[in-house]
Amino acid sequence: MSRRTLYQSAERVAPRVLGARLVSEVGGERVVVRLTEVEAYGGAGEDPGSHAYLGKTPRNATMFGPPGHAYVYFTYGMHWCANIVTGPEGTASAVLLRAGEIVEGLDVARARRLSARVDRDLARGPARLTVALGLTGELDGVDLLDSTSPLRLEVARRPLPVVAITPRTGVGGAGAMTPWRFVSDDPTVSPYRAAVSRGRAAR
DNA sequence: CTCGAGATGGCCT
DNA sequence: GGCCATCTCGAGT
Numbered sequence: 676m677s678r679r680t681l682y683q684s685a686e687r688v689a690p691r692v693l694g695a696r697l698v699s700e701v702g703g704e705r706v707v708v709r710l711t712e713v714e715a716y717g718g719a720g721e722d723p724g725s726h727a728y729l730g731k732t733p734r735n736a737t738m739f740g741p742p743g744h745a746y747v748y749f750t751y752g753m754h755w756c757a758n759i760v761t762g763p764e765g766t767a768s769a770v771l772l773r774a775g776e777i778v779e780g781l782d783v784a785r786a787r788r789l790s791a792r793v794d795r796d797l798a799r800g801p802a803r804l805t806v807a808l809g810l811t812g813e814l815d816g817v818d819l820l821d822s823t824s825p826l827r828l829e830v831a832r833r834p835l836p837v838v839a840i841t842p843r844t845g846v847g848g849a850g851a852m853t854p855w856r857f858v859s860d861d862p863t864v865s866p867y868r869a870a871v872s873r874g875r876a877a878r
Numbered sequence: 879c880t881c882g883a884g885a886t887g888g889c890c891t
Numbered sequence: 892g893g894c895c896a897t898c899t900c901g902a903g904t
Contacts, residue, residue, distance in 0.1 A: 751897050752886030802897050845896055
């Protein structure tokens with residue numbers, strides 16, 4: 676694929692990367708996933724569900740950079756999540772990688788995801804996917820289309836068919852309605868969970 | 879399968 | 892101080 680495709684907005688790019696291969700050679704170990712579920716996030720001032728909504732900050736700076744790079748962030752005090760930056764530089768849209776099927780490096784992925792009881796769960800969920808691939812904040816900003824990068828994206832000539840478009844998992848507030856979660860017909864697609872409110876427990 | 883709750887810490891106002 | 896683009900486990904239907 677050309678970088679040109681990634682210059683479009685995230686909601687246009689998202690369905691096209693279903694079925695794409697994400698190749699990780701982090702730590703000298705090769706693991707490849709075929710993407711089965713993604714979500715689109717918009718830029719500053721346009722998508723209340725996006726990290727970029729309130730403008731550029733140290734954490735989300737990569738989103739404002741050129742398309743085709745990885746935006747990797749830390750959340751919930753323990754998890755990493757990975758995105759593909761899309762759109763022209765400055766627009767800050769991105770595609771969150773929510774799930775995939777391990778197609779190479781099964782042994783490595785299993786060793787990294789000891790809590791997964793079945794292979795289907797190895798990269799079923801955004802934080803599980805980053806663990807299976809060995810991704811951390813060190814990968815933030817890498818060029819996914821550079822053949823020398825430790826993390827690369829190879830988009831399928833024919834994307835997987837989109838069988839469902841739903842609201843985004845875990846996104847609440849004003850961004851909750853936007854149907855920007857794109858799902859293929861595959862058992863590795865993660866279970867949908869609505870945003871949960873974290874009110875302080877009574878007691 | 880569904881639901882609920884704890885873990886755990888950075889980010890942003 | 893409040894809010895997370897989540898995961899895991901246990902217990903219930």
